[in-house]
Amino acid sequence: MKTVPKRVLVTGGAGFLGSHLCERLLDRGDDVLCVDNFYTGMRHNVAHLLDHPNFELMRHDITFPLYVEVDEIYNLACPASPIHYQRDPVQTTKTSVIGAINVLGLAKRVKAKVLQASTSEVYGDPTVHPQTEDYWGNVNTTGIRACYDEGKRCAETLFFDYLRQHRLRIKVARIFNTYGPRMHPNDGRVVSNFVLSALRGEDLTLYGDGSQTRSFCFVDDLVDGLMKLMDSEDSVTGPVNLGNPREMTVRELAETVTELVGGKNGISYHPLPQDDPMQRQPNIGKAKQLLGWEPRVDLRTGLEKTIAYFRDFA
Numbered sequence: 001m002k003t004v005p006k007r008v009l010v011t012g013g014a015g016f017l018g019s020h021l022c023e024r025l026l027d028r029g030d031d032v033l034c035v036d037n038f039y040t041g042m043r044h045n046v047a048h049l050l051d052h053p054n055f056e057l058m059r060h061d062i063t064f065p066l067y068v069e070v071d072e073i074y075n076l077a078c079p080a081s082p083i084h085y086q087r088d089p090v091q092t093t094k095t096s097v098i099g100a101i102n103v104l105g106l107a108k109r110v111k112a113k114v115l116q117a118s119t120s121e122v123y124g125d126p127t128v129h130p131q132t133e134d135y136w137g138n139v140n141t142t143g144i145r146a147c148y149d150e151g152k153r154c155a156e157t158l159f160f161d162y163l164r165q166h167r168l169r170i171k172v173a174r175i176f177n178t179y180g181p182r183m184h185p186n187d188g189r190v191v192s193n194f195v196l197s198a199l200r201g202e203d204l205t206l207y208g209d210g211s212q213t214r215s216f217c218f219v220d221d222l223v224d225g226l227m228k229l230m231d232s233e234d235s236v237t238g239p240v241n242l243g244n245p246r247e248m249t250v251r252e253l254a255e256t257v258t259e260l261v262g263g264k265n266g267i268s269y270h271p272l273p274q275d276d277p278m279q280r281q282p283n284i285g286k287a288k289q290l291l292g293w294e295p296r297v298d299l300r301t302g303l304e305k306t307i308a309y310f311r312d313f314a
């Protein structure tokens, strides 16, 4: 029996995570509508998909209504790196909040299942470690990261209110630091900064003393988690943490990147940005139990693939 392909909308589909997700959905036979305003995303990220018969790319800003017919929606639209989301903080909040309302309104009209790309930033500078989904977070509402953190928190609220009020089928993923090919080369995130500096033979820029921790997940694992969450039973709404629990200091990351690139880079020290969280590590017990998901790619393998990608930019 011939099955009808699912029509899937990916907002932010020309970005780092979105482009990998579009690729994987096409691979399994879905019809993909990629919507993006190219604020941080690039046509280049999806150029290889443009000739695919099941792929469509639409320039659109999700702070404006969108009328399309789809079965599933992955809402990824939102700049993710601090320098991008802080460049136009009002637009960042609008994208998260008004964008969520539009996406939820659309899902309600067409009865689509809808997944929100939330973030570990909803935990702010956490006082609970590692972070479990029932931790409510520690966010400075007036700080420079708040446009992103509070925007994403409000989006989560909207998702759960549309569930309660309109019985929508929702999924909320709290994504932790993710890296890999197609990260924006100038977005200032630690992995892209370190890899590019190492490839250029420049000093690696360490903010603070490098003792702050993060846990880095390779993009293929993360996309796998998002798809598993979307495909899970309707009772699984989340929020579910998705990330790699292997925690390390930022200094340790600098040393690993230097070693893998094989250079002799030094380190230059810079002030720690305001509200920079000191520790971050996901507890992924819920994702393991509910989705049967856990990351498979170890840091060195993932970094090697990322380094290979960034050689063209160095």
Ligand code: NAD
Residues within 6 Å of the ligand: 011, 012, 013, 014, 015, 016, 017, 018, 035, 036, 037, 038, 039, 040, 041, 042, 060, 061, 062, 063, 075, 076, 077, 078, 079, 080, 081, 095, 099, 117, 118, 119, 120, 174, 175, 176, 177, 178, 179, 184
């Ligand atoms: P990205 O910046 O590469 O992708 C975001 C995409 O959204 C870009 O293509 C951008 O042009 C698009 N966009 C921004 N505002 C838009 C708007 N108003 N209308 C339409 N499109 C818009 O970032 P990413 O790393 O791929 O992140 C994707 C999603 O995952 C984001 O929602 C982000 O908050 C979330 N997330 C990412 C990480 C990570 O480590 N990469 C961690 C936590 C959460």
Ligand code: UDP
Residues within 6 Å of the ligand: 064, 065, 066, 067, 068, 101, 102, 103, 104, 105, 106, 107, 108, 109, 110
């Ligand atoms: N919306 C959209 N596409 C649709 C349906 C709705 O973009 O197919 C937007 C529209 O801007 C609306 C918002 O989603 O204001 C919320 O929709 P909802 O039906 O929840 O509320 P409304 O504001 O229409 O009462």
Ligand code: UDP
Residues within 6 Å of the ligand: 081, 082, 177, 188, 189, 190, 191, 193, 194, 205, 206, 207, 208, 212, 214, 250, 272, 273, 276, 277
């Ligand atoms: N960082 C750093 N050097 C850089 C970029 C970032 O030391 O060139 C630090 C940053 O201060 C933070 C960590 O690395 O402590 C992760 O930063 P990123 O912007 O990648 O992600 P986030 O802070 O959102 O987790």
